[in-house]
Amino acid sequence: MSLLQDSLIELIRRTSAEIPDDVHQGIVQSLENEKKGTIAESALKIIERNIELAKQKSQPICQDTGSIIFYVECPVGFDQITFEETAREAVQLATKKGYLRQNSVDSLTGKNDGTNVGPGSPNIHFHQHRSAETSVSLVLKGGGCENVGAQYSLPNEKLKANRDLDGCRRVILDAVLQAQGKGCGPGILGVCIGGDRASGYEFSKQQFLRKIPDRNPNPELDKLEQDIVETANALGIGPMGFGGKTTLLGAKIGVANRLPASFFVSVSYMCWAFRRQGVEIAADGKINRWLY
Amino acid sequence: MIQLSAPFTLEKIAALKVGDAVEISGILYTGRDAVHKYLHDGGELPKEVNLQDGIIYHCGPVVLKDEQGNWKVTAAGPTTSIREEPYQGDIIKQFGLRGVIGKGGMGSRTLAACKESGCVYFHAIGGAAQVLAECIKRVRNVYLLEKFGSPEAIWELEVERFPVVVTMDSHGNSLHEEVFSRSQAELSKRL
Incomplete structure (x- = not known):
């Protein structure tokens, strides 16, 4: 297993289990604003408790772990093929660990092979830039x-x-x-x-x-x-x-x-279960820092 | 908070009204897109599954097998219910369902079937997969797993104090209709 693969599995785990701070603050604010004793307030309280539980248990915030969309900012000369292969393996392993639901279905046969890997999944967008840095952002968007x-x-x-x-x-x-x-x-x-x-x-x-x-x-x-x-x-x-x-x-x-x-x-x-994270990746594949 | 425990009798269901916060204890069967279409097309319900006076849950959970080989649900929030609108009313009537759990509400045909046959729509909190998974005490069985895959299978779940809100009752009332028409009127003032 490569360091990059480790890093991507950790990115998937954290994206699936933890709401980024900027979104969480919005939810906390809306809970404060909501009228007390209403079903809207109790819905937000359950949402807030769910955010805490998911983080604590390192389990998906929402069972629909969604479309897997990677955005890669990379320097000129970056090996996109190796990245894509590593990302596909990371997705399969993250699915086995339960960070992702078995969520990818063959549109013609209706079969779900349980791997989350297939035509169009995961979805990877590459963008080259002149900087030497590589960053990978991940959005998991539910159906x-x-x-x-x-x-x-x-x-x-x-x-x-x-x-x-x-x-x-x-x-x-x-x-x-x-x-x-x-x-x-x-x-x-x-x-x-x-x-x-x-x-x-x-x-x-x-x-x-x-x-x-x-x-x-x-x-x-x-x-x-x-x-x-x-x-x-x-x-x-x-x-x-x-x-x-x-x-x-x-x-x-x-x-x-x-x-x-x-x-x-x-x-x-x-949705409120806004799963988006990102990492800056070092040359050896390790995570340098988190982006959100 | 109203406690609703099995058996889910017509009398208990008829007493519920829109806006009631309820905690459900008993057996739930998951069933979503594939199961609804299958049953509606005349597919056979596995004989161990008894939906009479039962509750169906629109949910595709994340389920793992532990070291002892037991199923464990690790995430289990509701999926959007409106996709089952073409099938739900008939399934409520055909199988004698007393409750449907999902999110986002359903349409007029389901509302009419709820009234005709004595059934309510319970709204669970969408995305609250961990809070709801904690209420699942045991996976009793799974059906049609090979055929439909894990998210679309029928999971038989034992739940305790599973939190929901009644948003469509058995008397023809729908919170979704109310909120939609009110918000539509508010929007037209602001365009």
Whole structure:
């Protein structure tokens, strides 16, 4: 077993069992804000206890350990093939240890071979940079929240959404309304304005690498992000759709260029069990430091 | 907090109403996408599984075998229930279910079947896999494991004080319908 493989198994374990601090703080805050004695408050108390238990027992926060998505930032000359092979082995071993559920099904035969490895799983994105550092981020995204993601093509007459920021706001808030209850709120949105059908969703998911309290450097998008969270939290959807004050913990919005003919708004929803971690990897494969 | 223990009689179920916080003790059978489609297509229920007056749990747990060869559930939160909407109403009526546990709520056909046949929808906290796994005291058996794989199999679980909220009762009320229409009205004021 290589040091890199050890490091990746530890990354998977920690991602599956521990909520990153930035998300946890949002949940603690929403518990404080919720009206006492309501079922929304008791839902958040169970969520809070679950976060503690999972960490303490080193077991999955949620049984749906989700799509396994690696984001690798690597220097020029990095051996992507070896990394991919090591990551696939690490996923199989982490599944045997129970850090991941047997979660990958052959779409034609319906067979689940129990390994979590197959076409498209795990999903690995490589990005080269000029720096000598290698970092690996991991997002485990469950199926419940993935199913409530939505892609809108503007204009959308039914939602009165035109090709402008107000139109984007309308469809994003529609996604929040439709996701209620099903996506395990309070949730976090990752949005891409523009791109094509594939790159739009892809880019919307990359927004989940941003920390919850960070601010968008683009003032217009920053304003939209704040507005989406504030408006969503005024709708009374609440944790698990039980009614209550916190519907969203955050909204992160990016933009990509589009074709003149297309205007997509792609919305990915992440549940409160927001499993995202990252490590900087040393040349020998050991973990240098944790990113979140 | 209302304690609901086996047997899950019609009388106990009929007394529950939307918004009640309940702790369930007794036997639960897991069943999710594959099981619902299978039963609805006329697939045979393993003869040891008795769903009459039973509770089905929409859940695909993480289950490991310990050194002695015993199954141990290490994570077991609910999965989204609405995917079973095409099948659930018929299955409630056909098998005499008294309870369905899941998350996110279900639609009008399930709500009607709950009323007609005396069944409630219990909402467990999505993602709370550890808190809920702690309430599972024993895995009594597993069925259709080879056929469907571990997350989709029928696991027979003995639970104690398993926390849920009634969000659809046997009198035609649904918290999900209420919250949806209220939030939709609030949103239209803000567009």
